[in-house]
Every structure is written in structure tokens, then in C-alpha cells.
Amino acid sequence: MKKEFLPVAVAILAGSFLLVSHASATSATEEYDEDAFGPQDPIIWDEPAKASFDHKIHTDDYGLECDSCHEDVFAMEQGIAPESGNFTMAAMAEGQFCGACHDGDTAFASNTNCIACHAVPEDPIVWTKPVKAVVFYHKAHTEDYGLDCDSCHDEAFAMKAGAAENAPDFTMKALYKGKYCGACHDGETAFASNTLCNTCHIGKKGYDRMMGVEPHAEKKGTHGGH
Ligand code: HEC
Ligand code: HEC
Ligand code: HEC
Ligand code: HEC
Ligand code: HEC
Ligand code: HEC
Structure with missing residues (x-):
């Protein structure tokens, strides 16, 4: 009699061990299946502008197979497309990269709905050259004054914080001639750009106040940058 108990007990023990190890295996691995849907975190590029791509929306929601993009349209590795030096809206308009589908036919065209792929920057843009400091708020211009992204991008401004201040003519003279903000x-x-100076120019005091609040002050080396 005792002999029959042992195998049962072993079976129960083994069974519960299997159950336990099974349960911990599923909770330790992700509920999200990266093989089926691609990487869970959005792909984010900083070059040449800021943009993002969500795998799950394309695979899970819209039912695209991996090979509709990999390897013909995109390498299966982040950061390869920007290295081509041709990861631009112009290339997309010609059917490359996102434009392979975002052509107004298969999916919404890449020269529309900029916000879907490029988020509106939340933080103010602050220039410190040639004078400290001038501030620009996206939110005011897009939400309050209803301007479209392409009313500034790419003609008046590149979609890249700090780009304009590297141009030697980022000056009041150019603004008065209708360039940059003067557009x-x-x-x-x-x-007009020759009025209300302080609306755009927050000065050194305003800059220091803003950077006291903003986490990513561009101080050279020291404790500004986490
Ligand atoms: C379907 C997605 C998508 C849409 C819609 C889109 N973009 Fe882009 N855009 C990208 C990607 C991806 C890049 C390249 C990666 C990067 O620069 O971060 C890019 C790059 C850019 C660049 C830098 C390269 C260049 O071409 O000069 C600018 C500027 C830009 N987009 C502006 C716009 C504007 C303005 C709109 C709306 C009229 C727009 N984009 C709509 C995805 C999109
Ligand atoms: C609609 C297009 C599209 C589809 C469909 C797609 N991907 Fe991607 N995938 C991308 C893009 C864009 C990148 C980034 C490429 C770059 O930066 O050069 C990428 C990158 C990746 C990467 C590298 C990520 C990293 O962090 O290095 C993996 C892994 C990947 N994809 C897996 C998959 C799998 C698995 C599937 C199918 C389940 C899939 N992808 C379907 C567009 C797609
Ligand atoms: C293989 C085809 C294909 C490629 C390549 C592709 N997309 Fe899409 N994308 C789609 C389809 C299909 C939809 C859904 C239809 C629509 O919204 O027009 C979509 C929808 C989207 C949406 C809207 C998501 C939502 O919330 O509904 C965004 C944003 C987007 N794509 C960004 C991108 C970006 C950025 C790239 C390039 C890095 C890209 N796509 C490349 C096919 C593609
Ligand atoms: C009134 C002009 C204006 C409008 C409208 C505008 N932008 Fe910008 N944007 C700028 C300026 C100015 C910069 C900084 C350029 C520089 O420093 O050279 C910038 C920079 C950016 C950047 C780069 C931010 C970074 O951290 O590098 C992104 C992304 C961007 N804009 C997206 C958008 C989107 C999306 C829209 C539409 C919802 C939009 N912008 C509408 C003027 C504008
Ligand atoms: C595409 C047109 C356009 C461009 C380019 C533009 N602005 Fe504006 N801006 C407006 C409009 C429209 C208003 C609201 C009407 C007004 O105040 O006269 C405005 C208002 C403002 C305000 C007042 C915001 C507030 O707090 O109410 C500031 C500050 C400002 N702009 C700064 C700038 C700076 C700095 C630049 C260049 C980096 C710039 N703008 C480029 C159209 C533009
Ligand atoms: C619409 C926004 C705006 C207004 C209004 C404005 N500025 Fe500017 N200013 C700028 C921008 C943008 C720059 C270049 C970025 C920087 O120097 O930080 C600049 C740069 C300057 C510079 C350094 C470059 C140069 O031209 O010598 C001076 C000085 C200056 N502004 C003075 C003024 C004065 C004085 C007024 C009022 C009469 C004024 N600004 C009004 C946006 C503005």
C-alpha cells in the first residue's frame, strides 16, 4: 500500500513543481511577444530630426508582416536608416523608407499629418547665440495661433533645436528682411520684430530662471546635465 503512495506523491510534487516553474516562466518573460509584433518600445530617431515609429501599431493593429519592411525597406536594427544620409522627407516622397507605404494610398501620405510621426516639442526652444537668450514656444504657435508645422518646417527653420544659431545670419537684420522669425x-x-523686444528676449535673468526649472541646462561639463 505504501508503495503506491510514493509514485503519486512524486507525481504531485513533480506536477506542482512544473506548475510553479511554468508560472514563473510566463511572468518572468514578457506578456508582449516581440517575435510576433517586433520590439515593444517605440523606435526613436534624433537624426536628422526627431521622429518615432511604433512596431505594435503596424504589426498587431494593422496586421503587417515583418517582411513587409525587413530587410527591403528597413534593416532589422535601429539607427541604420539615418546612416544612409538620405533619411529625409524628400526620399519618402519618392517612395523610400516610410514612404514605401505612406504615399496617400496604402497609408496616409508622409507630407501630411506631421504630428503623427514628429511629436510637437513640449519644452521651449532657447537660443543663446549670438545673444543670451531668446525663447520660442511651439505650443503657443501651433495650438494657440493654429499654425501648421510646415508653415515653419523646413523653410524658415530646420526641425532641430539649435540649428539656426549656428548660422552666421541669425540676427535682427535677417529677421527684419523676413527670414527666420521675421517670416x-x-x-x-x-x-513686428523691431517691437516688443522682451517678448522674445528673456535675457540672462530669464534664462537662468528657466534653467533653474528646466532639468537639462546646457552648462559646460558641470552639474547641469542629467
Ligand atoms: C510617416 C511618418 C512621417 C510623417 C507623416 C512626417 N515625417 Fe518627417 N520624418 C519622418 C522620419 C522617419 C524622418 C527621418 C528620421 C528623423 O529625422 O528623425 C523624418 C525627417 C524629417 C525632417 C528632417 C529630414 C529632412 O527631410 O529635412 C524634417 C524637417 C521633417 N521630417 C519634417 C516633416 C514635416 C514638416 C512633416 C509634415 C508635412 C513631416 N515631416 C511628416 C517621418 C515622418
Ligand atoms: C512597417 C515597417 C516595419 C515592420 C512591419 C516591422 N518593422 Fe521592425 N523595424 C522597423 C524600423 C523602421 C526599424 C528601425 C530601422 C532603423 O532605424 O534603421 C525596425 C527595427 C527592428 C528591430 C531592431 C530594433 C533595435 O532596437 O535595434 C527589430 C528586432 C525588429 N525591427 C523586429 C521586427 C519584427 C520581429 C517584425 C515583425 C513582427 C518587424 N520588426 C516588423 C520597421 C518595421
Ligand atoms: C509596409 C508599409 C508601411 C511602412 C513601411 C510604414 N508604415 Fe506606418 N502605417 C502603415 C499602415 C498600413 C498604417 C495604417 C493606415 C493609415 O493610418 O493610413 C500606418 C499607420 C501609421 C501611423 C498612424 C498610427 C496610428 O496611431 O494609427 C504612424 C504614426 C506611422 N504609420 C508611422 C510610420 C513611420 C514613422 C514609418 C517609417 C519609419 C512607417 N510608418 C512606415 C504602413 C506602413
Ligand atoms: C512658428 C514656427 C514653427 C512652427 C509652426 C513649428 N515649429 Fe517646430 N521648430 C521651430 C523652431 C524655431 C525650431 C528650432 C529650430 C532651430 O533651433 O534652428 C523647431 C524645432 C522643432 C523640432 C526639433 C526639436 C528638438 O528638440 O530638436 C521638432 C521635432 C519640431 N520643431 C516639430 C514641430 C512640429 C511637429 C510642428 C507642428 C505641430 C512644428 N514643429 C511647428 C519652429 C516652428
Ligand atoms: C509662421 C509664422 C510665425 C513664425 C515663423 C514665428 N512666429 Fe511667433 N507668432 C506668430 C503668430 C501668428 C503669433 C500670434 C500673433 C501675435 O502675437 O502677433 C506669434 C506670437 C509670438 C509670441 C507671443 C507669444 C505669447 O506668449 O503670446 C512670441 C514670443 C513669438 N511669437 C516668438 C517667435 C520667435 C522667437 C520666432 C522665431 C524663432 C517666431 N515667433 C516665429 C507667428 C509666427
Ligand atoms: C520675434 C522675436 C524677436 C523680437 C521681437 C526681437 N528679437 Fe532680437 N533676436 C531674436 C532672435 C531669434 C535672435 C537670434 C538668436 C539669439 O541671439 O539668441 C535675436 C538676436 C538679437 C541680437 C543679437 C544679434 C544681432 O542682430 O545683433 C540683438 C542685439 C537683438 N536681437 C536685439 C533686439 C532688440 C533691441 C529688439 C527689439 C527692438 C529685438 N531684438 C526684438 C528674436 C527677436
Whole structure:
């Protein structure tokens, strides 16, 4: 009699061990299946502008197979497309990269709905060259004044914080001639660039105040940058 108990007990023990190890295996691995849907975290590029791509939306929601993009349209590795030096809206308009589908036919065209792929920057853009400091708020211009992204990008400004200040003509003279902010701040579309100086110029004091609040102050080397 005792002999029959042992195998049962072993079986129960083995069974519960299997159950336990099975349970811990599923909770230790992700509920999200990367083989089926691609990487869970969105792919984010900083070059040449800021943009993002979500695998799950394309695979799980819209039912695309991996090979509809890999390897013909994109390498299965992040950061390869920017290395081509040709990861641009112009290339997409010609059917490359996202434009292989985002052509207004298979999916919405890449020259529309900029916000879907490029988020509106939340933080103010602050320039410190040639003078400290001038501030620009996306939110005011897009939400409050209803401007489209392409009213500034790419003609008046590159989609890259800090790009304009590397140009030698990022000056009041250029603004007065209708470049940069002066494309609108001409006294007609928006208040003229030779008025209300302090609306754009927050000065050193305003800059210090802003950087006290902002986490990513661009101090050289020291304790600004986490
Ligand atoms: C379907 C997604 C998508 C849409 C829609 C889209 N973009 Fe892009 N854009 C990208 C990707 C991807 C890149 C390249 C990666 C990067 O620069 O971060 C890029 C790059 C850019 C660049 C830098 C390279 C270049 O071409 O000069 C600019 C500027 C830009 N986009 C502006 C726009 C504007 C303006 C719109 C709306 C009219 C827009 N984009 C709509 C995905 C998109
Ligand atoms: C609609 C297009 C598209 C589809 C469909 C797609 N991917 Fe991707 N995948 C991308 C893009 C874009 C990148 C980034 C390429 C780059 O930066 O050059 C990428 C990158 C990757 C990477 C590298 C990520 C990293 O962090 O290095 C993996 C892994 C990947 N994909 C797996 C998959 C799998 C698995 C599937 C199918 C389940 C899939 N992809 C379907 C567009 C796609
Ligand atoms: C193989 C085809 C294909 C490629 C390549 C592709 N997409 Fe898409 N994408 C689609 C389809 C299909 C949809 C859904 C239909 C639509 O929204 O027009 C979509 C929808 C989207 C959406 C809307 C998501 C939502 O919330 O509904 C975004 C954003 C997007 N794609 C970004 C990108 C970016 C960025 C790239 C390039 C890195 C890219 N796509 C490349 C096919 C593609
Ligand atoms: C009134 C002009 C204007 C409009 C409208 C505008 N932007 Fe910008 N944007 C700028 C300026 C100025 C910069 C900084 C360029 C520089 O420093 O050279 C910038 C930079 C950016 C950057 C780069 C941010 C970074 O951290 O590098 C992104 C992304 C961007 N814009 C997206 C958008 C999107 C999306 C829209 C539409 C919802 C939009 N912008 C509308 C003026 C504008
Ligand atoms: C595409 C047109 C356009 C461009 C380019 C543009 N602005 Fe504006 N801006 C407007 C409009 C429209 C208003 C609202 C009307 C007004 O105040 O006269 C405005 C208002 C403002 C305001 C007042 C915001 C507030 O707090 O109410 C500031 C500050 C400003 N812009 C700064 C800038 C700076 C700095 C630049 C260049 C980096 C710039 N703008 C480029 C159209 C533009
Ligand atoms: C619509 C926004 C705006 C207004 C209004 C504005 N500026 Fe500027 N200013 C800028 C930008 C943008 C720069 C270049 C970025 C920087 O120097 O940080 C600049 C740069 C400057 C510079 C350094 C470059 C140069 O031209 O010598 C001076 C000085 C200056 N502004 C003075 C003024 C004065 C004085 C006023 C008022 C009469 C004024 N600004 C009004 C946006 C503005």
C-alpha cells in the first residue's frame, strides 16, 4: 500500500513543481511577444530630426508582416536608416523608407499629418547665440495661433533645436528682411520684430530662471546635465 503512495506523491510534487516553474516562466518573460509584433518600445530617431515609429501599431493593429519592411525597406536594427544620409522627407516622397507605404494610398501620405510621426516639442526652444537668450514656444504657435508645422518646417527653420544659431545670419537684420522669425513677425502676420523686444528676449535673468526649472541646462561639463 505504501508503495503506491510514493509514485503519486512524486507525481504531485513533480506536477506542482512544473506548475510553479511554468508560472514563473510566463511572468518572468514578457506578456508582449516581440517575435510576433517586433520590439515593444517605440523606435526613436534624433537624426536628422526627431521622429518615432511604433512596431505594435503596424504589426498587431494593422496586421503587417515583418517582411513587409525587413530587410527591403528597413534593416532589422535601429539607427541604420539615418546612416544612409538620405533619411529625409524628400526620399519618402519618392517612395523610400516610410514612404514605401505612406504615399496617400496604402497609408496616409508622409507630407501630411506631421504630428503623427514628429511629436510637437513640449519644452521651449532657447537660443543663446549670438545673444543670451531668446525663447520660442511651439505650443503657443501651433495650438494657440493654429499654425501648421510646415508653415515653419523646413523653410524658415530646420526641425532641430539649435540649428539656426549656428548660422552666421541669425540676427535682427535677417529677421527684419523676413527670414527666420521675421517670416511672420513683420507687423502684419504677427507683431513686428523691431517691437516688443522682451517678448522674445528673456535675457540672462530669464534664462537662468528657466534653467533653474528646466532639468537639462546646457552648462559646460558641470552639474547641469542629467
Ligand atoms: C510617416 C511618418 C512621417 C510623417 C507623416 C512626417 N515625417 Fe518627417 N520624418 C519622418 C522620419 C522617419 C524622418 C527621418 C528620421 C528623423 O529625422 O528623425 C523624418 C525627417 C524629417 C525632417 C528632417 C529630414 C529632412 O527631410 O529635412 C524634417 C524637417 C521633417 N521630417 C519634417 C516633416 C514635416 C514638416 C512633416 C509634415 C508635412 C513631416 N515631416 C511628416 C517621418 C515622418
Ligand atoms: C512597417 C515597417 C516595419 C515592420 C512591419 C516591422 N518593422 Fe521592425 N523595424 C522597423 C524600423 C523602421 C526599424 C528601425 C530601422 C532603423 O532605424 O534603421 C525596425 C527595427 C527592428 C528591430 C531592431 C530594433 C533595435 O532596437 O535595434 C527589430 C528586432 C525588429 N525591427 C523586429 C521586427 C519584427 C520581429 C517584425 C515583425 C513582427 C518587424 N520588426 C516588423 C520597421 C518595421
Ligand atoms: C509596409 C508599409 C508601411 C511602412 C513601411 C510604414 N508604415 Fe506606418 N502605417 C502603415 C499602415 C498600413 C498604417 C495604417 C493606415 C493609415 O493610418 O493610413 C500606418 C499607420 C501609421 C501611423 C498612424 C498610427 C496610428 O496611431 O494609427 C504612424 C504614426 C506611422 N504609420 C508611422 C510610420 C513611420 C514613422 C514609418 C517609417 C519609419 C512607417 N510608418 C512606415 C504602413 C506602413
Ligand atoms: C512658428 C514656427 C514653427 C512652427 C509652426 C513649428 N515649429 Fe517646430 N521648430 C521651430 C523652431 C524655431 C525650431 C528650432 C529650430 C532651430 O533651433 O534652428 C523647431 C524645432 C522643432 C523640432 C526639433 C526639436 C528638438 O528638440 O530638436 C521638432 C521635432 C519640431 N520643431 C516639430 C514641430 C512640429 C511637429 C510642428 C507642428 C505641430 C512644428 N514643429 C511647428 C519652429 C516652428
Ligand atoms: C509662421 C509664422 C510665425 C513664425 C515663423 C514665428 N512666429 Fe511667433 N507668432 C506668430 C503668430 C501668428 C503669433 C500670434 C500673433 C501675435 O502675437 O502677433 C506669434 C506670437 C509670438 C509670441 C507671443 C507669444 C505669447 O506668449 O503670446 C512670441 C514670443 C513669438 N511669437 C516668438 C517667435 C520667435 C522667437 C520666432 C522665431 C524663432 C517666431 N515667433 C516665429 C507667428 C509666427
Ligand atoms: C520675434 C522675436 C524677436 C523680437 C521681437 C526681437 N528679437 Fe532680437 N533676436 C531674436 C532672435 C531669434 C535672435 C537670434 C538668436 C539669439 O541671439 O539668441 C535675436 C538676436 C538679437 C541680437 C543679437 C544679434 C544681432 O542682430 O545683433 C540683438 C542685439 C537683438 N536681437 C536685439 C533686439 C532688440 C533691441 C529688439 C527689439 C527692438 C529685438 N531684438 C526684438 C528674436 C527677436
